[in-house]
Amino acid sequence: MFGLFVEHGPYVVTSNMTLRDRDFPWTTTLSMLYIDNPVGTGFSFTDDTHGYAVNEDDVARDLYSALIQFFQIFPEYKNNDFYVTGESYAGKYVPAIAHL
Incomplete structure (x- = not known):
């Protein structure tokens, strides 16, 4: 953030x-769209200990799920160009989500 x-x-x-x-x-x-990712970093949290990612595949799946939900709630953005970017350790997460 x-x-x-x-x-x-x-x-x-x-x-x-x-x-x-x-x-x-x-x-x-x-x-x-700014997403605080993965859960447990920055301002994001969960009350369920199983809600935390334990590897990059988990992070990618969670982010992908969040994006699917975003576009279901806001379908007016579905046809826009979409670019995934990040900084710092996101250099690990961005390729993981791009690979999905």
């Missing part, structure tokens, strides 16, 4: 920890 608030999201976190509109956000021209 670092990129959402620090790099290209619609808002900037200021030095006094408030939000302000970003001058030139990517979201002006693009639809962006």
Whole structure:
């Protein structure tokens, strides 16, 4: 979620920890979906200990499932171009989801 608030999201976190509109956000021209992944990192959580991924295949399947659910709930985005990106350790997860 670092990129959402620090790099290209619609808002900037200021030095006094408030939000302000970003001058030139990517979201002006693009639809962006930020997913905190895998469960248990960042702000995501589960109450079921079996809900945590234990390997990259689990991570890919969970993310794929989340994307399927997203497009079922918001079918208006189904026909848009779709790019999977990430940073840091997502260099492991992005190829895993792309492989599915």
